[in-house]
Amino acid sequence: MIGADQLPRVLHGATGRPLTLAQHDEVFGPLGHAPSLDELRDSGLTGHGGAGFATWRKAQLIGDQRGHTKFVVVNAMEGEPAAHKDRTLIGANPHLVLDGAEYLAGVVGASRIAVCVSRDNPGTINHLQHAIHERERRTRRATSLELHTPPWRYVAGEESALVHWLDDNESLPQYRPRRPHVLRIGHAPALVDNAETCAHVGLIARFGASWFRSLGTETSPGSALVSISGAVSRPCVLEVAFATPLRTILARAGADRDPWAVLLGGYGGAWLDARHLDTPYDNDALAPLGSSVGAGVIIVLPKSGCGVVETQRITRWMANESARQCGPCAFGLPALADDLARLTSNGRDAAAARARLVDRCSAIEGRGACRHPDGVVRLVRSALEVFAEHIEDHVRGRYCAASHSSHHVAAVPSLEREAELVWE
Ligand code: SF4
Structure with a gap:
């Protein structure tokens, strides 16, 4: 028997090989x-x-x-x-x-x-x-x-x-x-x-x-697996009790101690400002901050990164992953990615692109057959909020070293691979 407050639970007995x-x-x-x-x-x-x-x-x-x-x-x-x-x-x-x-x-x-x-x-x-x-x-x-x-x-x-x-x-x-x-x-x-x-x-x-129920909270009982990557010394999968403070979870993965933000829930999730890292990891605590546990993914963004560039890369990839059955998803997601790219290129169109992003999010939300576009809208809206000051820097044309770097924290499968894939 696994002790009531013992961890790990679902990874109990793990040896590095599947148990027979x-x-x-x-x-x-x-x-x-x-x-x-x-x-x-x-x-x-x-x-x-x-x-x-x-x-x-x-x-x-x-x-x-x-x-x-x-x-x-x-x-x-x-x-x-x-x-x-x-x-x-x-x-x-x-x-x-x-x-x-x-x-x-x-x-x-x-x-x-x-x-x-x-x-x-x-x-x-x-x-x-x-x-x-x-x-x-x-x-x-x-x-x-x-x-x-x-x-x-x-x-x-x-x-x-x-x-x-x-x-x-x-x-x-x-x-x-x-x-x-x-x-x-x-x-x-x-x-x-x-x-x-x-x-x-x-x-x-x-x-x-x-x-x-002996771990976690009344509404989020038990434990959860979390995939942690980005600015961490040990990218890993951890099993944590619900309601564990985010900061404690990140410390276990050797995360940057002073990050800018974390992406919570996956590519259809939301950015959370690092000021909120003492928040318990459960949906009730995260919901007022516009975030959720989602697919159990945490990506750590260091202060040397650029949340707008990361959001643009993820949005482009998510646009390519659309099944292209619904207009708001097939046309709206690439348009979001294009406007995010205009923001990061500090061009004359950056201010207009920021305004368009707000309107496009409203036009896309809730209009797909599945929740794929809603996830992208959630991600983009959270970026507009969490990185608002930095976006203003982009709009004013200030130099952003991270937007010229090839080092990124969010893994995005290559576009070459995308071209090889077909629906079946
Ligand atoms: S909303 Fe869902 S079903 Fe519709 S095109 Fe996008 S991914 Fe496909």
């Missing part, structure tokens, strides 16, 4: 609880993929569907370039993720589990293949475990895109009402949960809801 099924049994012990929606609800677990939706509510919605084969879909696509948490987790404890998926299948009455990993992540694919074979060898299973490898794109991991691809279509987000909404593969209702969410379920299945 026998090692996993030894480290974590047997599954103690029969699948129970009540246990999930009492745990207060929310999704760790980005949206933070209550796990039990999604499960209840699918459990209430009658008369069909059902799926549990494990989303390990991890489309955020700065995110490494799901592959780190699967590289350590793949069976914990599968335990959680099987528990969820029991809760909703699913007979099929589809585990989805991007096809250009061969290491994670190998780990999962091996883990699935181990489980198949051990018992004849009532629930089938299938590994799927969709193509990698940022939006391919969006849950409606994933389900659409599993239904033999392109990996494009689908038009649908706001949540909650039943996703289907063919006619089969599908519960989609992030890989880390499943691992936490695997622990709740053993140790129960009250154990789970």
Whole structure:
């Protein structure tokens, strides 16, 4: 048993190699609880993929569907370039993720589990293949475990895109009402949960809801994996208790002690001024600052960097990742990236570009089929606020060394690679 206030939890027993099924049994012990929606609800677990939706509510919605084969879909696509948490987790404890998926299948009455990993992540694919074979060898299973490898794109991991691809279509987000909404593969209702969410379920299945709640807060119970990069001496994935002060988390990664800002939540997240680094890492504390935990990504921007340049690079990349189905996304995101570039080039058009950015954000927000453009709008708005003084310097034509540097903190896959990718 893992002690109630002990960390790590989902990375418990990590050795640098994935635990075999026998090692996993030894480290974590047997599954103690029969699948129970009540246990999930009492745990207060929310999704760790980005949206933070209550796990039990999604499960209840699918459990209430009658008369069909059902799926549990494990989303390990991890489309955020700065995110490494799901592959780190699967590289350590793949069976914990599968335990959680099987528990969820029991809760909703699913007979099929589809585990989805991007096809250009061969290491994670190998780990999962091996883990699935181990489980198949051990018992004849009532629930089938299938590994799927969709193509990698940022939006391919969006849950409606994933389900659409599993239904033999392109990996494009689908038009649908706001949540909650039943996703289907063919006619089969599908519960989609992030890989880390499943691992936490695997622990709740053993140790129960009250154990789970012994870390974190009432509304953000438990722990979370965080991918930390940028101005840090040890880029890493850490498991932290919710409500840990951001400054404490950053110290563990050897972060610059006097940074300018941090990007929280991923490329659809928001910049947070370093004045707020004593804020607890949980959504309730971060929301008044316009920020959130999101996809569990923290990027540290040093004072020698330029938040406008970083935002421009990310926005350009996110514009290229648009599925180009919706006008505000297909045309609006490149226009945002163009205006950010005009700002950083200190040209005569910089002041007009700043004004246009505000208007464009309002015109784009809420008008895509998925939340991809809303994430970019959130990022750009936060940059306009957090870097307002520095933007004024750009508008006045003051020299910014960082905008002429090739050193950046936000990892952006190359545009050459973008050109090679096709939708399928
Ligand atoms: S909002 Fe953008 S990414 Fe989402 S479906 Fe529309 S075009 Fe595709």
